[in-house]
Amino acid sequence: MSIIGDILTTTRDESPDETGASVTYLIRKANVSYGRLSKILETLVSQGLLEQSSSDRACKYRISDRGREFLQAYRGFREFADSFGLRI
Numbered sequence: 001m002s003i004i005g006d007i008l009t010t011t012r013d014e015s016p017d018e019t020g021a022s023v024t025y026l027i028r029k030a031n032v033s034y035g036r037l038s039k040i041l042e043t044l045v046s047q048g049l050l051e052q053s054s055s056d057r058a059c060k061y062r063i064s065d066r067g068r069e070f071l072q073a074y075r076g077f078r079e080f081a082d083s084f085g086l087r088i
Contacts, residue, residue, distance in 0.1 A: 001074065001088060003040065006030045008071045011050060011063040020053060020060030 010029045015021045021029075027037055041061060044050040049067035053060050063071070081088050 003030055003032060004044065005071065005074050005078075007037075007040065007044065008049065008063055008067050008074075011061050012068065012071065015062065019055075020051075020062035022058050022060055024058075026061065 007026055007030050010026060011021050014029065016025060023034070023037065023041070026041070027034060030037060032040070041050065041052075044067070045052045045061075047066075048064055049070055050061045051064050053062070078088055
């Protein structure tokens with residue numbers, strides 16, 4: 001869940017340009033392998049949390065409205081868990 005939160009936050013706040021974040025950029029920010037990130041991105045796109053755009057050079061990812069809602073709920077849950085001393 002933490003990695004998903006990092007990916008969604010990165011695509012919302014830290015994308016290098018308005019077209020979205022590249023796979024390479026997300027690998028660096030989320031600190032995960034290409035294979036693992038590819039599976040996570042596929043899931044996030046299929047669930048409607050990320051939007052994928054393709055060009056000649058690479059795929060780019062941006063957070064969707066549904067992804068923003070998920071991220072807000074995730075942060076609320078994380079704060080709730082932290083208030084009980086639980087680490088997610």
